Amino acid sequence: MQPESPLRITVVTTFVPEQSDPAECRFLFHYxxxxxxxxxxxxTLERRHWFIHDANGKQVEVEGKGVVGETPTLQPGQRFQYSSAAVIETPVGSMHGYFTLATARGSIKAPIAPFQLSQPGILH
Structure with a gap:
């Protein structure tokens, strides 16, 4: 059994039609x-690791230091918010992953539950 995550992670996604091109199989989503x-x-959020999936079964892994150029330190009860984007080849996809966090007792991973990327009107 995996220990409970030290983080509560909430995700809001938005399809960006003006930066997407369905004819070129390019669908951009802000999250x-x-x-x-x-x-x-x-x-301290040291690293992020994302698995980005499209509806064709293609998976892209993105891994790196921090988030949007930052490695924020959160005290108990503190909140951090950031925005980023992902491009996939289909109007529907998903993302999941984990953050690697430094604590006084060492390094731990906080899972990020799967969330959907979906062009409005595609799914019922």
Whole structure:
């Protein structure tokens, strides 16, 4: 059994039609991530690891330091919010992954539950 995550992660996605081109199989989605430190520990978000899937079964992995150029430190009860974007080849897809966090006791991974990327009107 995996320990409970020290973070509450909320995701809001938005399809961006003006930066998408269906004829070229390009669908751009913005996503806003809200991270709440629900633990009693100070946490530093050191790395992110994303798995991005489209409806054709293509998977892209994105991994790197921090988020949007930052490695925020969250005190207990503190919130951090950021926005980013993903491009996929189909009007429907999904993302999931994890954040790697530094704590006083070492490094831990906080899972990011799967969330959907969907052009409005595609799904019922």
């Amino acid at each position: 806003q991530i809200t991270i709440d430190n629900i633990s009693n520990d100070r946490l």
